[in-house]
Each structure stands twice: as structure tokens, then as C-alpha cells.
Amino acid sequence: MSDVPLLRAENIHKRFGDEQVLRGVSFEMDTQDVQVLVGSSGSGKSTLLRCINRLAEFEEGEVYLDGTPTSEMDVNELRQQVGMVFQDFNLFAHLTAVENVTLGLRRVLGQSKADAETRAMRELEQVGLADQADSYPAELSGGQKQRVGIARALAMDPKLMLFDEPTSALDPELIGEVLGVMRDLAEGGMTMLCVTHEMGFARQVATDIMFLEGGTIVEHGPPEQMFDHPEHERTKQFLERLTTLHGDHG
Amino acid sequence: MPEALSADWQYVLANACYLGEGLVVTIELTVASLLVGFAAGLPAGVVEVYAPRSERAPVRWLGAAVRNAGIVLRGTPIVVIITLAFFAFGISPAFVAATVALGFRSAAYQTQIFRGAIQSVGVGQMEAARSVGLSQLQSIRHVVLPQALRRSVPGFQNEVTIVLKDTSIAFAIGLAELLTKSYDLFQSVGHTTAIFELILFVSAVYFVLTVTANQSLEALADAVSVPGSEGQ
Numbered sequence: 001m002s003d004v005p006l007l008r009a010e011n012i013h014k015r016f017g018d019e020q021v022l023r024g025v026s027f028e029m030d031t032q033d034v035q036v037l038v039g040s041s042g043s044g045k046s047t048l049l050r051c052i053n054r055l056a057e058f059e060e061g062e063v064y065l066d067g068t069p070t071s072e073m074d075v076n077e078l079r080q081q082v083g084m085v086f087q088d089f090n091l092f093a094h095l096t097a098v099e100n101v102t103l104g105l106r107r108v109l110g111q112s113k114a115d116a117e118t119r120a121m122r123e124l125e126q127v128g129l130a131d132q133a134d135s136y137p138a139e140l141s142g143g144q145k146q147r148v149g150i151a152r153a154l155a156m157d158p159k160l161m162l163f164d165e166p167t168s169a170l171d172p173e174l175i176g177e178v179l180g181v182m183r184d185l186a187e188g189g190m191t192m193l194c195v196t197h198e199m200g201f202a203r204q205v206a207t208d209i210m211f212l213e214g215g216t217i218v219e220h221g222p223p224e225q226m227f228d229h230p231e232h233e234r235t236k237q238f239l240e241r242l243t244t245l246h247g248d249h250g
Numbered sequence: 251m252p253e254a255l256s257a258d259w260q261y262v263l264a265n266a267c268y269l270g271e272g273l274v275v276t277i278e279l280t281v282a283s284l285l286v287g288f289a290a291g292l293p294a295g296v297v298e299v300y301a302p303r304s305e306r307a308p309v310r311w312l313g314a315a316v317r318n319a320g321i322v323l324r325g326t327p328i329v330v331i332i333t334l335a336f337f338a339f340g341i342s343p344a345f346v347a348a349t350v351a352l353g354f355r356s357a358a359y360q361t362q363i364f365r366g367a368i369q370s371v372g373v374g375q376m377e378a379a380r381s382v383g384l385s386q387l388q389s390i391r392h393v394v395l396p397q398a399l400r401r402s403v404p405g406f407q408n409e410v411t412i413v414l415k416d417t418s419i420a421f422a423i424g425l426a427e428l429l430t431k432s433y434d435l436f437q438s439v440g441h442t443t444a445i446f447e448l449i450l451f452v453s454a455v456y457f458v459l460t461v462t463a464n465q466s467l468e469a470l471a472d473a474v475s476v477p478g479s480e481g482q
Contacts, residue, residue, distance in 0.1 A: 055377055080383035090378035094396045094476050104382035107392060138478030149378075156382060 023215035039212035083153030143174030272431030286353025295364025323358035363405035
């Protein structure tokens with residue numbers, strides 16, 4: 001492995017109209033890192049994730065993947081290498097679970113139907129849903145939908161996975177199954193950048209926690225430091241509140 | 251011929267085959283116009299939704315052109331369009347002129363049906379497709395349109411009904427469709443009293459056709475509905 005970080009965001013500025021959402025965000029991730037991004041609602045967490053796979057364009061700054069500026073990459077190629085999991089799942093509503101996973105394999109990677117199905121079934125098995133392969137999204141629970149969403153992203157063999165509040169739309173009793181899959185992924189060496197409020201997960205799985213506020217990263221560090229000895233009073237207050245609200249599912 | 255029927259009804263029944271020829275033209279004109287409308291209306295619906303946000307200026311111009319053409323077509327009476335096509339532009343035979351007129355007018359309406367259906371598919375579907383690496387066109391083709399088409403059935407049922415009944419406008423250019431044929435019959439010497447019976451008969455035929463077309467589309471919608479999701 002070279003010493004170039006897998007992901008480097010440099011001085012990202014992003015504006016929606018008059019509102020400056022990101023004001024110079026910079027950070028790095030190495031392969032197999034699990035970064036947890038926290039911050040109050042409206043602080044730009046989701047926007048930052050979207051800047052990384054360029055679902056959102058930004059005015060200033062650069063994102064490097066494996067040392068290559070993403071602005072010079074073909075956007076569809078970039079997105080194959082960066083998987084994304086959404087808060088609202090966004091499963092293709094007219095396709096079965098297995099078809100949700102095969103669509104990218106067939107249309108983007110050009111795999112045959114049989115190859116794509118074999119691969120998709122392997123991913124569905126990994127998230128524990130092989131028996132639901134032929135179910136449509138409307139027939140699945142929220143937790144099952146999100147696990148299909150994870151399988152869909154994983155099937156493309158991404159170098160990096162982005163999780164945009166993957167459990168926020170779930171009933172409390174369904175959160176555990178999704179976090180379990182994410183934990184397995186992290187243990188398997190996947191590089192992950194997660195926006196989440198699940199502090200139990202963050203404490204146990206994260207290699208690093210970043211606190212985003214006012215459009216910049218106020219503080220970041222390993223979980224022990226962030227939870228137990230944060231530099232900023234604001235970080236301490238925020239993480240304590242999150243732990244009280246969301247600490248017990250991980 | 252049953253004795254109990256009046257002379258006028260007997261005249262209608264005696265000319266059933268003659269009216270049947272008109273019925274065939276009506277059905278052919280309906281199908282041809284709807285196909286023209288679909289072939290032009292579906293891409294136009296896609297263009298109306300996506301072109302205005304394109305980074306490329308020519309694509310945005312195309313969007314504006316499509317939108318304005320639609321406004322003109324929707325704002326012009328069908329009688330005007332059909333007489334222009336046949337008499338002013340000299341399109342012939344009359345069947346082709348009628349197909350062009352009804353087809354383009356239908357395209358303008360179908361554009362709005364598909365535009366609404368496409369916009370009703372959540373933006374998250376497009377984002378998810380793009381995040382996997384599909385291009386915008388692939389995302390439209392494989393993710394947005396399959397869902398939008400299912401949602402456009404109710405609007406399309408309406409459109410089928412409108413086009414079917416509006417084929418009678420081809421009367422204005424003398425095309426031998428159902429209404430023109432019935433007109434010929436009650437204009438014949440000695441049969442002008444059959445006008446009520448003829449119009450009633452022809453109306454019943456239009457009614458049966460619209461009901462049949464609507465029920466067929468209903469069955470199609472059921473056949474392609476996505477399991478677990480109501481009304482899609």
C-alpha cells in the first residue's frame with residue numbers, strides 16, 4: 001500500500017444559494033478506516049458525503065481518491081468506486097431485491113445476467129437476505145431494505161462506502177440488524193465514512209470521529225479521545241447529548 | 251329484418267356493414283394517432299423534465315422548443331389543426347392528415363401525462379441510480395421510466411378516450427370514419443328521418459369502444475403492478 005491516503009478532501013466549500021454550508025472542510029482517510037461524521041442537523045454532513053461522490057458539486061476545493069483528483073475522473077467511474085447508502089434506502093421500487101443489486105453489475109460493469117445474479121446472491125447472503133432475493137422493496141421491512149441497499153453498493157466492489165444516516169429512518173428494533181451488517185463490514189476491512197447518530201457503534205467501531213459544525217470540522221480524533229477528553233466544550237456537550245439519545249443500539 | 255322495428259332502425263341495421271367500414275377506420279385512426287402521440291410524447295416528457303436543468307445550452311434550447319410546441323398544440327382547437335394539416339399543408343390522403351393532426355395533438359397531451367408521472371418518481375431513485383454509476387440516460391431508462399410508465403396509466407386511459415372520440419373530427423376533412431359514414435346515411439334521399447337512430451347507434455359504438463379500451467388498460471395496469479405497492 002502506498003502512503004497516499006485513500007481519500008483526501010481538501011478545503012471544500014459548498015454553497016446553496018446564499019447559504020454557505022461547507023466552509024473549507026479537509027480530512028483524510030486511509031484504507032480500512034472507519035470514520036464517523038457527527039454534527040447537528042443542517043451542519044452539512046450529508047452534503048459533505050455528496051461532495052465526495054459528486055452527487056453534489058462544490059465551488060472550491062478538491063477531493064482525491066487514491067491520489068487522483070475526482071474532478072478529473074469520469075463521474076460514473078468515480079461512483080462505481082464509492083458506494084453510497086441512503087437514509088431513505090432508495091431501493092429501485094419496481095425491482096426485486098436481487099434485481100436491485102444486479103442493475104449496476106449489468107448496466108455499468110456489463111456483466112452477463114447469470115454472472116450478475118451469482119454475485120448479487122453472494123452479497124444478499126452476506127447481509128442475511130438470500131431468502132428475500134425475489135421480494136420487492138414494498139414487501140420488505142425497513143431494516144431489510146437498508147440491508148439490500150448495502151448489498152447493492154457492495155456489489156460494485158467499492159474502495160470506499162459512504163453511509164448517510166443509514167438507521168435514522170428505522171424503527172428502533174430494526175436498527176441493530178443494519179448496524180450488525182456495518183460492523184461486519186468494518187471488521188472485514190471495508191473503508192467506511194458514516195454519518196450516524198449511533199454513538200454505541202461509533203465508540204466501538206470507529207477509528208476516528210469527526211465533529212462538523214458551522215461548515216468546518218471543529219474537532220476529530222479516536223473515539224476514546226472524543227468521548228472522554230474532547231478539546232472543545234461544544235464537542236463534549238454534543239456527543240453527550242447524542243449518547244443519551246442514541247447510545248444503546250450499537 | 252324484425253317486423254317490430256321502425257323503418258329508420260331497419261335502415262340502420264341494413265347499413266351495419268357500411269358503418270362497420272367506418273368503425274374500422276375509426277379504430278385504425280385511434281391506434282395510429284395514439285402511437286404517434288406516444289412515440290413523440292414520451293421523449294418529449296423526458297425532455298421537459300430534464301432538459302431545463304442541463305449544463306449544455308443546446309439541450310436547454312431543445313427543452314424550450316418542446317415546451318413551446320406543446321403550448322401551441324394544446325392551445326389550438328383540433329378542428330383547426332386537422333383542417334390546416336389537410337387543406338393548408340396539403341397532407342394526403344386524408345387518413346394521413348388526420349393521423350398527423352390527432353397524433354401531434356395527442357403527443358402534446360401525452361407529454362404532460364409522462365412529465366407528471368416522471369416528476370412523481372422520487373429524486374432519491376435517480377440519486378441511487380447515479381450513485382451506483384449509471385449515467386443519467388441509463389438511470390432514466392432503467393429506473394425512472396419503468397416506474398413512471400406504470401403511474402401514467404390513469405392519465406393515458408383519459409387520453410385514449412379523448413383521441414378515440416376526437417377521431418370524429420376527421421369528418422371535417424371528409425375521411426370516411428364512423429361519424430362521416432353515418433352522416434352520409436342520414437343525408438341520403440328519403441332517410442333524413444333516421445338521423446336520431448343513426449346518431450344514437452354511433453354514440454353507442456363509441457361508448458362500447460371507450461369502455462373496452464379503459465378496461466383493457468385497467469387489466470394491463472394490474473398485470474404490471476409492483477407487488478406490495480398499492481396503486482402503482
